Structures are given as structure tokens and as C-alpha cells.
Amino acid sequence: MEQRLGFDLKLSQQLRLSTAQVLGLEVLQLPILQLEELLRQELESNPLIELEEPESSPSAEEDTQPDDFSFVIEGGNLFVPEEREELPLPAKTSLQEILKEQARLEFSDGELPVALYIIENLDSRGYFTEPASAVAEKFGVSEELVERVRRLITRFTPAGCGSRDLKEAVKAQLEELGASGKFLKAVDYLELLPQEELFLKKSGLKRSELKEFKELLKRVDPSPGAELDAAVKVEPDVKVWLEEGSVKVWVPEVRLSSFRINPAYLRLADEQEVKKFVREKYQRALYLKKALEQRRKTLAEIARCVFNRQRRFLEDGKSLRPLSYSEVAAAVGIHESTVSRAVKDKFVETPFGVFPFKLFFPKGVSGTSVDSVKEAIRRIIESEDKRKPLSDSKIARLLAEQGIKVARRTVAKYREEMGIPGAFKRKVREGA
Numbered sequence: 247m248e249q250r251l252g253f254d255l256k257l258s259q260q261l262r263l264s265t266a267q268v269l270g271l272e273v274l275q276l277p278i279l280q281l282e283e284l285l286r287q288e289l290e291s292n293p294l295i296e297l298e299e300p301e302s303s304p305s306a307e308e309d310t311q312p313d314d315f316s317f318v319i320e321g322g323n324l325f326v327p328e329e330r331e332e333l334p335l336p337a338k339t340s341l342q343e344i345l346k347e348q349a350r351l352e353f354s355d356g357e358l359p360v361a362l363y364i365i366e367n368l369d370s371r372g373y374f375t376e377p378a379s380a381v382a383e384k385f386g387v388s389e390e391l392v393e394r395v396r397r398l399i400t401r402f403t404p405a406g407c408g409s410r411d412l413k414e415a416v417k418a419q420l421e422e423l424g425a426s427g428k429f430l431k432a433v434d435y436l437e438l439l440p441q442e443e444l445f446l447k448k449s450g451l452k453r454s455e456l457k458e459f460k461e462l463l464k465r466v467d468p469s470p471g472a473e474l475d476a477a478v479k480v481e482p483d484v485k486v487w488l489e490e491g492s493v494k495v496w497v498p499e500v501r502l503s504s505f506r507i508n509p510a511y512l513r514l515a516d517e518q519e520v521k522k523f524v525r526e527k528y529q530r531a532l533y534l535k536k537a538l539e540q541r542r543k544t545l546a547e548i549a550r551c552v553f554n555r556q557r558r559f560l561e562d563g564k565s566l567r568p569l570s571y572s573e574v575a576a577a578v579g580i581h582e583s584t585v586s587r588a589v590k591d592k593f594v595e596t597p598f599g600v601f602p603f604k605l606f607f608p609k610g611v612s613g614t615s616v617d618s619v620k621e622a623i624r625r626i627i628e629s630e631d632k633r634k635p636l637s638d639s640k641i642a643r644l645l646a647e648q649g650i651k652v653a654r655r656t657v658a659k660y661r662e663e664m665g666i667p668g669a670f671k672r673k674v675r676e677g678a
Contacts, residue, residue, distance in 0.1 A: 266533040273537040274544060275587040278483045278500055281541075285502040288534060292527045295505050295534075341404060341471075341480055342366075347599040348402045351564060352617060353395065360385050360395050364408055372407040372471015373415065374399075390665040403591075403602035406470035412436070419466045429459055482595035484549045484603070488560045495549045497542045505535075544580070548588050549603075551577045556606050563598030569607050619650055620660045627666060632674040 276284060289295050342365060349361040360381060364374050378392040385392075399408035405422040406415035416433050432449035439445050442456065451459060485496045551574050558565035571589075575582040589603035609616045626644055630636045636644070638657040645652055661668075 266536070269530070269533045270537040270540055271587060273534070274541045274584070275590055277591045277593070278481050278498070282501050285500065285505075285534075288531075289502060289505070292531055294524070294527050295531050297502065297505050342368075344480060344593070344600060344602065345399065345402055345407060347601055348605060349399065351566070351601075351605065352398060352402075354621060356387070357391065357395050360387060360392055361399060364392075364396055364399055368407060368471050370472065371469040372404070373410065374408045375410065394665045403604070404467070404470045406467065409470075412468055415468065415470055416463070416466050419470065420462060423462060423465060425462055428455070429462065432459060480593055480600070482600050483592040484545055485595045486549055486553050486560065487597050488557070493550060493553045493557060493560065495546050495553070497545045497549070499542075500538065503538050505531075544584065544588055545592075547578050547580075548574060548585060549594065552606050559598075559606070560596060563596070566606065566608050568609060570609075571607060574607075616660070619645070619652060620664055622648060622650060623657060623660055624664060624666070627661075627672070630672075632672065635669040635672040637669050 378389040400418040409415035571585040592603040
């Protein structure tokens with residue numbers, strides 16, 4: 247068979263993010279403190295960025311307008327800072343208090359004291375090592391309740407706090423990152439990771455998956471509560487309140503974001519390489535200005551949409567209705583992934599405290615949050631005749647009578663997640 251060398255030309259379409267889009271996504275995803283660090287690095291590395299003077303003269307403002315450069319996108323006068331109402335910055339709050347605020351929303355009156363005790367007794371790494379039996383005896387509850395409460399705390403923000411050991415903390419954080427079940431199971435063999443061949447054999451991961459697994463591990467904090475012990479503060483990215491019945495939203499301006507772009511270097515650059523360097527820095531500064539403004543606008547729109555739906559929370563500090571990223575995305579007119587990036591690792595200050603933004607997106611079943619469904623299941627089981635415990639099907643029918651329509655398998659799933667055994671094991675025998 248004759249073989250020939252030749253070229254085979256094909257046309258194909260590929261989606262590629264521009265530099266502006268990549269920077270915009272990065273700025274949107276960063277919480278306020280990390281964003282300040284990014285701006286600090288930009289100020290140090292970009293000679294065209296200068297902090298705005300408190301009182302700048304008209305001539306100084308005119309210097310920010312380039313004469314006529316064809317590479318300047320959308321014109322140099324696009325990003326003149328807007329005058330905004332000056333409001334005091336939201337008060338900072340500790341991460342431990344953030345955990346407690348989440349606990350007050352998540353747990354019933356009988357579970358809350360246990361949750362607060364666990365949070366207050368985390369060690370310097372954020373782990374909880376006290377035996378469940380000791381806590382159960384202290385509060386007069388079952389060990390199953392203690393462990394159920396502790397496991398739910400590990401899924402709070404920051405994820406992993408309350409874990410018993412490193413593996414549990416890693417799993418909680420990988421779940422937060424959306425890792426697959428295969429990666430979560432691989433954590434059970436974490437100590438074998440230095441021995442790659444043995445780790446791959448035991449974990450079932452393919453060699454092609456190992457790099458992704460390691461990249462995910464780089465984003466995990468082995469001591470999720472170290473910041474709790476160091477009394478580090480978190481700063482809210484959004485402030486929300488009710489005023490005369492209307493939802494008010496304020497996104498505080500990020501420190502160091504009031505900067506101007508000095509085009510003087512553009513005129514002074516004479517060598518071709520220098521011109522290229524300066525032009526790249528100039529465009530990046532423009533992109534950064536635009537990204538900061540877009541971040542502020544996007545956060546405000548999402549927060550306004552969310553709290554128009556969670557208005558009752560702003561009234562009583564506890565009522566939350568099921569809400570999904572897709573619902574908010576459709577209402578605001580953006581992609582669901584944009585909503586996810588915007589709320590990730592962000593905090594919201596409300597009249598009732600500072601909470602993780604994602605807390606206001608509770609999952610729902612038949613219009614009821616998952617936690618409310620679990621609580622309803624728990625109450626039904628607690629009130630059942632222990633000599634004739636209810637089956638999962640019967641529990642599902644009782645829930646339906648309360649307006650909560652769930653399948654039998656859903657009841658079984660939630661029951662198991664709460665550590666409650668099936669009807670056969672719950673049955674109390676005569677004379678027992």
C-alpha cells in the first residue's frame with residue numbers, strides 16, 4: 247500500500263475566553279479580602295495604575311484620558327468613578343461566630359445546644375475530638391444525635407470544621423468543591439498517595455485522573471479551623487436590609503479599587519518592546535476597572551433577587567424558602583455558573599448577623615427545604631408507637647398529609663443521613 251505525506255486542513259469552531267473575560271471571572275469569584283490582595287499585587291506590578299488622590303485637580307483627571315490610541319478598547323473615559331453614597335463599612339465578625347449563626351438557622355431547639363458546644367470546643371485545627379458519648383451524657387441526648395449534628399457542621403462554611411480527622415475534613419471540602427464520588431472514596435487511601443502505584447491500585451483512580459485529584463487537594467485546607475483559633479476576621483461582601491418594606495442592597499467598595507490609569511508611559515515609550523509592554527499593562531488596567539464595576543453590579547443584582555425571595559428572613563432572621571442558582575440566574579438574566587461564582591466564599595451582612603451567601607440557597611423538596619423535611623421525618627419517628635414503628639412508605643404518606651410530597655426512597659435516604667435505623671431495628675419487643 248502506497249503511503250504519502252500531505253496536509254489535511256479542517257475548519258472547526260472553539261470557544262476561547264478572552265483576557266478580559268478571564269480576569270472578569272477571577273474578580274467576580276474572589277471574596278473581598280482576597281480581591282484586595284489581588285489589587286495590591288496589581289498596584290505593585292503595573293506602573294500605569296495609581297491610587298486616586300483624595301482631591302485631584304481637573305488637569306490630573308484629564309491625564310487619565312489618552313489622546314488617541316487605536317488599541318484602547320471602548321475609549322479611555324469609560325471608567326470614570328461614579329459618585330456613590332458613603333456608608334460605613336460592615337462590621338467584621340469572627341469565623342467562629344459565622345459557624346454559630348449557621349447553627350442557629352440549621353438546628354432545632356433540642357439540637358442547638360449540642361451544635362454550639364461542638365463549635366466552641368473545636369481544637370486549633372478545627373477538629374472535634376471529644377467522644378460523642380461524653381457529649382450525649384452532658385446534654386442527655388443520644389450519641390446518634392450528637393454525630394448527626396457534628397456531621398452537618400462539617401458542611402458549614404468553612405467546610406471541614408467539626409471533623410474527627412484529616413480524611414473527614416478533606417472529604418467535606420472536596421464535596422464543597424463538587425468533587426466526584428470516585429475522588430471522595432480515594433481520600434480513604436490518602437496515606438498511600440506518596441506510593442502512586444499502590445494508591446492507584448487501592449483507590450481505583452486512573453493515572454489520567456491522578457493529576458486532577460492532586461490539583462483538588464491543593465485547594466483543601468488540612469486545618470480548616472486554624473483561622474478560628476487565630477481569631478481572623480471575615481468581611482462581608484454585601485450588606486442587605488429592609489427599609490420601609492423594600493429590600494436594600496449595598497456592595498461596599500473594595501479598598502484600593504479607587505485607582506486611575508496614567509497614560510503618560512504610553513507617550514514616553516519609544517522602543518517597540520517597551521511599547522508592547524506598556525500597552526499590555528494599559529489594557530489590563532482597563533480590564534481590571536471594568537471587572538471591578540461588573541462585580542459590584544452583578545453582586546448587587548443577585549443579592550437583590552435573592553433577598554426579594556428571602557424577604558421573610560430579613561423580617562424574622564430564620565425563615566428560608568428553597569431557592570436554586572438556576573432560578574436566580576433566570577431572573578437576573580445571567581448564566582447559572584455566574585451565580586455560583588458570585589456567591590462562592592462570599593458573606594452577607596443582614597440585620598441578624600453575617601452569613602455565608604450560599605446559605606440563602608437551601609435545597610428544596612416540594613417547596614420545603616431539605617432540612618425541614620428531615621426535621622418533619624424525625625418528629626414523626628419520635629412520636630410513633632415503638633412497638634409498631636412506621637415504615638418509610640407510611641412516613642411518606644404522613645408527610646403528604648402535611649403537604650410535603652416525597653417518595654419512599656427519599657424518606658429512606660434522609661432517614662439514613664440522620665443516622666436513624668429502619669423500622670425493623672427501631673421496633674421495641676414486648677418485655678424488652
